[in-house]
Amino acid sequence: MVVDHELNELKREFLDEALEKVVEMQSALDQTPDRASLDRLAYLAHQLKGSGGSYGYQRISDDAAELEKVVESMADGGTPQEEKIHQFVLNLRSEIDRAARELR
Numbered sequence: 001m002v003v004d005h006e007l008n009e010l011k012r013e014f015l016d017e018a019l020e021k022v023v024e025m026q027s028a029l030d031q032t033p034d035r036a037s038l039d040r041l042a043y044l045a046h047q048l049k050g051s052g053g054s055y056g057y058q059r060i061s062d063d064a065a066e067l068e069k070v071v072e073s074m075a076d077g078g079t080p081q082e083e084k085i086h087q088f089v090l091n092l093r094s095e096i097d098r099a100a101r102e103l104r
Contacts, residue, residue: 008103014055015100018048022096025089033082038075041085042068048092057099063091 021044028037045068052061067088070081 011055012100012103014051014057015096015103018052018060018092018096019100021048022089022093026093029082029086029089033074033080035075038071042071042075045071045088057095059095060092060099063088063095067092 025041025044028041031037045064048064049061049068052058052064067085070084070088073079074081074085
């Protein structure tokens with residue numbers, strides 16, 4: 001069985017990687033969205049969706065799932081929803097920051 005200290009260390013590593021993904025998302029949003037950047041956003045969101053729940057961060061997982069849906073819809077020619085995408089990315093950032101503070 002993994003002791004709490006080891007589990008907390010794994011959670012810290014996850015949150016560090018999650019933060020890197022969100023920073024990359026924010027950087028991608030600063031550019032005009034094209035198919036490649038939307039595909040990358042969807043990929044990053046998909047990764048967070050899967051791993052967030054594994055570490056007990058359901059809200060990160062849920063927000064990432066919603067973000068992935070919106071980005072994929074936009075990439076497939078759906079209505080541009082940049083504001084919604086920005087909001088999901090901000091939500092992810094604040095949730096990651098909150099979770100990291102709790103582990104300190």
